[in-house]
Amino acid sequence: DNVHDKSRGSLIVLEGLDRSGKTSQSNRLVSYLKEKGVLVESWRFPDRTTSTGQMISAYLANESQLDDRAIHLLFSANRWEKRSLMESKIMCGTTLIVDRYSYSGVAFSAAKGLDFQWCKAPEVGLIAPDLVIYFDISPEKAAERGGYGTERYEKLEFQKKVAEHYSTLRDASWKIVDACLPMDIVEEQVREFAMACILTCQKGKPLNKLWS
Numbered sequence: 001d002n003v004h005d006k007s008r009g010s011l012i013v014l015e016g017l018d019r020s021g022k023t024s025q026s027n028r029l030v031s032y033l034k035e036k037g038v039l040v041e042s043w044r045f046p047d048r049t050t051s052t053g054q055m056i057s058a059y060l061a062n063e064s065q066l067d068d069r070a071i072h073l074l075f076s077a078n079r080w081e082k083r084s085l086m087e088s089k090i091m092c093g094t095t096l097i098v099d100r101y102s103y104s105g106v107a108f109s110a111a112k113g114l115d116f117q118w119c120k121a122p123e124v125g126l127i128a129p130d131l132v133i134y135f136d137i138s139p140e141k142a143a144e145r146g147g148y149g150t151e152r153y154e155k156l157e158f159q160k161k162v163a164e165h166y167s168t169l170r171d172a173s174w175k176i177v178d179a180c181l182p183m184d185i186v187e188e189q190v191r192e193f194a195m196a197c198i199l200t201c202q203k204g205k206p207l208n209k210l211w212s
């Protein structure tokens, strides 16, 4: 009985344009939660360590070419192959802080011109995040941050389209942070959103499925 009584962890997803600060804030949040005694792990998609992840990584680095739909499905498969592990960790009480998830999958592929609903379809049934934090920054401001590297999607015009698709995906449950504020202020807001979410999940909020 004790096993079933144990409260679950949360699935917290960070989304935003390239250079919006997700990686920095994910690291800060995970350290903070660890200090608070929360069981927590830092995750990111794509997970470049698996075999699908290696194909994705080569594609992003422009070392391989793939059909737009094929790469879309690889990104999705890269999440599906982690689904059951994510579920068991969450149900055993671990909170996952995840840098990018299905919303990136849809926003980036739709920005290439693929049909929006077609892009959502393979994501349906994955674990729904308990909280999505969106790091809001204009594509121009993001591009100013150290400039873009050589990865495939790091181009201003493309990031503008990605931003449009993110606004279509956004719903009332998303927490939006102004990613142009000083990092310490962003960090403070992210902590508050995360702590509130973790408490709600501990109190028994059910784990849902995405877009179903």
Ligand code: Z5A
Pocket: 016, 017, 018, 019, 020, 021, 022, 023, 024, 025, 045, 046, 060, 075, 076, 100, 101, 102, 104, 105, 106, 108, 109, 145, 146, 153, 154, 179, 180, 181, 182, 183, 186
């Ligand atoms: N992709 C996809 O197509 N389909 C999918 O399903 C998924 C992803 C999951 C993976 O990139 C690419 O794959 C991505 C989407 C696509 N392509 N793009 N673009 P990734 O995850 O490997 O890389 P990234 O997410 O784009 O990470 P990034 O470039 O490292 O950005 P970030 O994590 O958001 O930002 P950061 O590294 O924390 O910060 C960037 C810089 O800004 C850094 O110098 C910071 O010190 C600075 N910074 C951060 N916050 C601030 C504030 N508040 N003020 C000033 N400066 C700041």
